[in-house]
Each structure stands twice: as C-alpha cells, then as structure tokens.
Amino acid sequence: QVQLVESGGGMVQAGGSLRLSCTGSGRTFAFSTVAMGWFRQVPGKAREFAAAISWGGRFTSYADSVKGRFTISRNNAENTVYLQMDSLESEDTAVYYCASGRTGDPRTGYIDYEYWGQGTQVTVSS
DSSP, rough: OOOEEEOOEEEETTTOOOEEEEEEETTTOOOOGGGGEEEOOOOOOOEEEEEOTTTTTSOOOETTTTTTEEEEEEEEGTTEEEEESOOOGGOOOOOEHHHHHHHHEETTTTTEEEEEEOEEEEEEEE
C-alpha cells in the first residue's frame, strides 16, 4: 500500500513563507520514477493544481497563481517532495495535497495522478 504524508502546514501572516513536505512510502512505490504534484483546495471549491515536478526533478510546472512565489523540488533519496511557498497571500489559504503520478510529465502539461495524501492546512492571515 502506498502512503503519501504531508507536513509543514500552519498559520502564517501575509508576506511570510512556509515549506511543505510530502514523503512517500510503500513496498511497491517507486518514488524516484514518477512525477509528483501539489494541489490545493478551499471548502466549496474544486481542487486546483499548484505545481508539478518530473521524476528526476529537472522539469517543473506551476499554476499562474503561484508562479514566481512557489518552488517545487524533490529529494529522491528521501522519497520526499517539497513546496517552498514565499510571499504568501490570503488567497493561498487552503488544504494542500501532494499526489504521485502514474503516467505523464510536467513538460507535456498532463500527469495522471494515482495516489494522494491526506492534506495539510495552510492559513495565511492578512
């Protein structure tokens, strides 16, 4: 069974920073061979894409709303993907989820996500 566990969420003032982490585990989970993504969701709204990274970390993609402020990275030796969030705005308040891709790559703009974490709350106060 594959597990993705997010951490690093919390409350921060507007203009501040947070770094989210997501660690994957599972006997059959080959973390270093799949793309990873971060999504976010506000109550009453659909889950939206934030960022994605290719299996080796060379290629990334971002939603326009976070481009230039968020940075996705990964450490395959530790089965962990990160989301560095800077210059946070109140509109960034959401539950953040990481997900692992089954197929696809950020270069193509399409990743078929297979497993999801439980989410971590990020609250930005203005």
